[in-house]
Amino acid sequence: MSTNSTEDMMTAQTMPAFETAIRNPDDPGHLMVIKDVPRRIRIYQGAALLADSINAVRVLEIGKSFYDPVIYVPEADLKTRFGYVDKSTHCPIKGDASYISHDGEEIGWVYRSPVPMAEKLSGHYAFWPSKVRIVEGE
Numbered sequence: 809m810s811t812n813s814t815e816d817m818m819t820a821q822t823m824p825a826f827e828t829a830i831r832n833p834d835d836p837g838h839l840m841v842i843k844d845v846p847r848r849i850r851i852y853q854g855a856a857l858l859a860d861s862i863n864a865v866r867v868l869e870i871g872k873s874f875y876d877p878v879i880y881v882p883e884a885d886l887k888t889r890f891g892y893v894d895k896s897t898h899c900p901i902k903g904d905a906s907y908i909s910h911d912g913e914e915i916g917w918v919y920r921s922p923v924p925m926a927e928k929l930s931g932h933y934a935f936w937p938s939k940v941r942i943v944e945g946e
Contacts, residue, residue, distance in 0.1 A: 837870070838900065838901060839869070840901055842929065844865055847944055847945045848861070848944070849861045849879055850943040851942050852941045858886065859885050861885035864880060864881045865879075865928060866878070867929070879934065879935075881934075883918075883931045891909040893909050897917075901923065901925065902926045903921060903923040904920075905919055906918055915935055916935035
């Protein structure tokens, strides 16, 4: 067994589970897997229902670290209107994110026009876990 953590990481990232991963062409160690969520997802801020979906996806991403999984719900499954925050960021494997607010507080983001390899995220909304409650399943 190898004791080289970089070698171990590259071995893990080349396992069959990562065969369909979307990879950053400039950094093959930066990758993500988009998986359909097989159960109902509801997202709340306090008592307010923000989204209710049976079509959500979960993004698993490895970059500078192994990021917490993120749930994305399609725009059609939103149950309230959101404001927009004057902020954007860029991810080389997802594209440009626009940020959203609810009741005047930044609460999440959306990829309106992701890079082609992440097209499945187009129009899907994600929320900061510290600002919402995500219920998975009935």
